[in-house]
Amino acid sequence: MSDLDLLPSKLLSVLLRPDFWLWLGLLTALWASWRGWRRLATWVLVSLVVAVTLVGFVPVGHVWLAPLESRFPTNPDLTDTPSAIVVLGGGEDIRTSAAWDAHNVSSAGDRILHAIRRAHEFPGIPVLFTGGAFNATNDPLLEGNAERVGEMLQASGIPPEHVHIGAIARTTAEHPADITAFLEDQGLTPTTDAPMLLITSAFHMPRAMGVLCTAGIDHVIADPTDHRTVPGARWQDTIRWAYAGNLSNLQLAIREWVGLLAYQRAGHTDALLPDGC
Structure with missing residues (x-):
């Protein structure tokens, strides 16, 4: 498409x-x-x-x-070591990063930060960033965004051989294509004892998990981040x-x-x- x-x-x-x-x-x-x-x-x-x-x-x-x-628990129980860590795109500030030749994140940048945290918590696990750019006008500043995120992950101390990029997905529905290609390339099959860890914003997690399940990608643990709400907040503290x-x-x-x-x-x-x- x-x-x-x-x-x-x-x-x-x-x-x-x-x-x-x-x-x-x-x-x-x-x-x-x-x-x-x-x-x-x-x-x-x-x-x-x-x-x-x-x-x-x-x-x-x-x-x-x-x-x-609240659909999926935050800080899920990770008693088993994941077979892979997958972080969905959306946390990168594409145009600003390209314009300044820098590594900037968007308001959803917690996705990238949380992926870095998990990668250091489980060293040696392959990390996939999946996310392309919608670029109907052929804007040169929107090219290579996935590779730039890969550079960010490597700069955090993740070995280059453990960082993988999938630049096909421009929508949530297209992520399974990147993930399936990655799993096949790495010879990985997530199981109950070695599940795949999925990282995206908490509000986006239900749709992301639904898409992966419908695509036949099983044994996935949702690991939401980038929360926007405060559970249990008193109404008088929110009216301002x-x-x-x-x-x-x-x-x-x-x-x-x-x-x-x-x-x-x-x-x-x-x-x-x-x-x-």
């Missing part, structure tokens, strides 16, 4: 963003005011003020992210002005729940909220 084939889904993700609808609402109010439709302009502006106020003070995104992040953070979590929650629904309908997962194989 080419990058152009993925373009519709990327455009749909823009339409699902609350900040896009905020911009569209402001544009509508401006147009209504210019047309002299003051009642419509006022109604739209009042609606936007109410929406921004609610998002700013009420962490709705946390409520929607919580069941995703935090518009940027609340909006970011709301957008993450909408994207992930819509992604789960779309993946189930497309057959990439066998449940709306997967809980393992």
Whole structure:
């Protein structure tokens, strides 16, 4: 599947963003005011003020992210040594790293840091980073992102021969292709006594596990990181002005729940909220 084939889904993700609808609402109010439709302009502006106020003070995104992040246990029991460590892409800041010839991480950079931690906890275990870049415009700054993450892993002290790169996957549904090729190349077959460790953001783990299970990749232990919610937090501690953070979590929650629904309908997962194989 080419990058152009993925373009519709990327455009749909823009339409699902609350900040896009905020911009569209402001544009509508401006147009209504210019047309002299003051009642419509006022109604739209009042609606936007109410929406921004609610998002700013009420962490709705946390409520929607919580069941995703709690689906798999954090710090799972690893009594058996894993046969491999797999970290999904998304933690790298692709364009900034390329522009500055540096190694920068995104807001999901915990994925990479946690993979480094596990690699040092289980030395000698092969580590796979799987993640390509959606690059429909042939942006040169988006090339070689997977290799750059490989450099980050090696710079942390992981031997180069234990670092492996899979640059096929640009979506969650494409990760099994990278992982299957890696397992075949290494001659590995995860088992109950030697499972494969999967690292990704906690909110993304249900969809990732569902995709792997549906693809027939068994004996996988979910090892979530990059948490965005605070379990057990008192409501009075969460009601405060935090518009940027609340909006970011709301957008993450909408994207992930819509992604789960779309993946189930497309057959990439066998449940709306997967809980393992």
